[in-house]
Amino acid sequence: MVLWSLVLGLLLVVIVGYLFLPGLLRQRRPQEPPLDKGTVPWLGHALAFRKNMFEFLKRMQAKHGEVFTVLLGGQYFHFVMDPFSFGPILKDSRRKLDFVQYAQELVLKVFGYSPMQGDNNMVHSASTKYLMGDGLEELNEVMLDSLSLVMLRPKGQSLDAGCWYEDGLFHFCYNILFKAGYLSLFGYTKDKEQDLLQAEDLFTQFRKYDLLFPRFVYSLLGPREWLEVGRLQSFFHKMLSVKHTQEKDGLSNWVAYMLQSLREQGVTPAMQDKFNFMMLWASQGNTGPTSFWALLFLLKHPEAMRAVKEEATQVLGKVRLEAEQPFPFKLSALQHTPVLDSVMEETLRLRAAPTLIRAVCKDYILKMASGKEYLFRQGDMVALFPYLSVHMDPEIHPEPTAFKYNRFLNPNGSRKVDFYKAGKKIHHYTMPWGSGVSICPGRFLALSEMKLFILLMVTYFDLELVDPGTPVPPVDPQRWGFGTTQPSHDVHFRYRLQPAQ
Numbered sequence: 009m010v011l012w013s014l015v016l017g018l019l020l021v022v023i024v025g026y027l028f029l030p031g032l033l034r035q036r037r038p039q040e041p042p043l044d045k046g047t048v049p050w051l052g053h054a055l056a057f058r059k060n061m062f063e064f065l066k067r068m069q070a071k072h073g074e075v076f077t078v079l080l081g082g083q084y085f086h087f088v089m090d091p092f093s094f095g096p097i098l099k100d101s102r103r104k105l106d107f108v109q110y111a112q113e114l115v116l117k118v119f120g121y122s123p124m125q126g127d128n129n130m131v132h133s134a135s136t137k138y139l140m141g142d143g144l145e146e147l148n149e150v151m152l153d154s155l156s157l158v159m160l161r162p163k164g165q166s167l168d169a170g171c172w173y174e175d176g177l178f179h180f181c182y183n184i185l186f187k188a189g190y191l192s193l194f195g196y197t198k199d200k201e202q203d204l205l206q207a208e209d210l211f212t213q214f215r216k217y218d219l220l221f222p223r224f225v226y227s228l229l230g231p232r233e234w235l236e237v238g239r240l241q242s243f244f245h246k247m248l249s250v251k252h253t254q255e256k257d258g259l260s261n262w263v264a265y266m267l268q269s270l271r272e273q274g275v276t277p278a279m280q281d282k283f284n285f286m287m288l289w290a291s292q293g294n295t296g297p298t299s300f301w302a303l304l305f306l307l308k309h310p311e312a313m314r315a316v317k318e319e320a321t322q323v324l325g326k327v328r329l330e331a332e333q334p335f336p337f338k339l340s341a342l343q344h345t346p347v348l349d350s351v352m353e354e355t356l357r358l359r360a361a362p363t364l365i366r367a368v369c370k371d372y373i374l375k376m377a378s379g380k381e382y383l384f385r386q387g388d389m390v391a392l393f394p395y396l397s398v399h400m401d402p403e404i405h406p407e408p409t410a411f412k413y414n415r416f417l418n419p420n421g422s423r424k425v426d427f428y429k430a431g432k433k434i435h436h437y438t439m440p441w442g443s444g445v446s447i448c449p450g451r452f453l454a455l456s457e458m459k460l461f462i463l464l465m466v467t468y469f470d471l472e473l474v475d476p477g478t479p480v481p482p483v484d485p486q487r488w489g490f491g492t493t494q495p496s497h498d499v500h501f502r503y504r505l506q507p508a509q
């Protein structure tokens with residue numbers, strides 16, 4: 009008995025020592041950035057970071073400046089806040105910083121998907137082929153049909169033109185973009201009404217997963233929530249199984265190409281199901297929330313709404329909706345909307361807040377734009393949070409928290425790309441899509457579908473906030489760092505389809 013207690017005691021000391029000692033013992037070495045381990049062994053600043061990453065990093069930046077190292081749950085992260093010094097990290101020709109390793113661990117945990125070597129290149133080449141150029145034009149056609157189906161509803165349950173409907177704007181936008189995006193990428197069956205019902209069910213479950221997502225990533229779920237996450241994962245693996253998708257018409261070339269590549273590499277069907285879940289997440293988790301913020305900003309800024317509507321009339325001409333027909337819409341118009349482009353860029357600047365992470369594979373020296381050099385230790389992580397260091401920098405974007413619909417327009421109406429900090433032109437003046445090897449490969453499709461949705465909403469519908477005085481809700485603080493943020497609560501609005509003339 010005494011012996012067992014001794015052994016157990018010893019084991020405990022070893023475990024605690026293993027977990028906490030590296031944190032307690034680590035000291036800042038010459039050339040390393042300021043080190044802030046917080047007060048809690050091993051956890052470091054994890055609690056403050058997870059509670060509100062934006063506010064935490066703001067404090068750290070004020071305390072330590074352009075580069076600092078923080079301990080977060082046993083892992084050291086070097087945050088680089090100077091946008092002029094991002095280049096070497098994003099390009100890293102010396103292969104000392106790695107995006108894939110971190111991403112692989114994350115997708116295994118979150119989607120159950122165990123990535124193959126070369127997946128990242130495969131996804132990017134599928135996207136270059138099918139989410140850009142001619143491939144994108146084809147997909148835009150499909151997206152227009154899907155949006156028409158979802159927004160106008162199938163025969164028998166069509167919206168009553170002239171009749172007002174009420175909904176939460178966030179729910180409305182997310183629901184429509186999700187269903188149209190899912191059907192366009194994962195295909196239809198012969199029964200469109202059934203497809204819509206299935207897409208609705210998928211959305212309901214997707215939102216449950218979405219709400220648990222930030223705390224799941226940070227391993228903060230309670231036992232019941234863990235069970236729920238497991239149930240939801242199984243649900244998605246089943247609903248998106250390759251067995252089902254193969255039976256569908258019009259599976260997008262994008263998904264078909266990627267599944268074909270996985271099959272050729274001998275990836276099992278069960279693993280392909282998980283891959284589909286990951287792609288559903290990547291393709292549908294941000295477009296709905298971004299469209300919500302864009303429409304809300306337009307509803308709160310009548311001068312911006314007027315400018316977007318005027319532009320829509322110019323590029324689309326006089327449009328007429330006919331009963332039981334898809335929205336008439338010239339897709340080429342999407343190429344000629346500088347005002348709406350500026351609205352989208354401004355919305356993404358204000359509300360898209362991804363974290364870019366790279367693992368340090370070998371000791372790495374970052375040469376800052378100032379000429380100063382910092383050493384990052386092998387095994388640590390390098391992180392960029394451009395929302396704070398770029399999007400909210402008042403030097404780059406004066407009055408950074410204000411929505412200015414024409415911030416990205418030159419006086420002559422063309423797209424503005426010249427932004428400066430300390431008198432120097434800045435290359436990365438917004439980074440909603442990430443950058444470098446991990447840049448979002450769906451960004452062109454994302455912009456097309458969101459713009460299409462907004463143009464349909466402002467052209468064919470009357471829209472108003474139920475309470476015009478309602479303020480723009482704050483960002484849910486748990487969502488910083490995960491792509492487009494979400495509001496802490498929904499905003500009620502009403503809409504009606506304008507009667508066919």
Ligand code: HEM
Nearest residue numbers: 290291294295298360362364440441442446448449450454
């Ligand atoms: C507003 C909408 C969107 C935003 C703000 C967004 C943003 C991002 C960001 C920040 C990343 C990760 C960058 C990083 O880790 O460094 C990413 C990755 C990705 N996105 Fe998007 N995205 C959007 C829409 C889409 C759409 C519509 C698709 C596909 C149809 C898509 C497909 C992907 C994929 C596959 C990845 C992973 C790429 C990789 O592994 O390298 N995204 N996105």
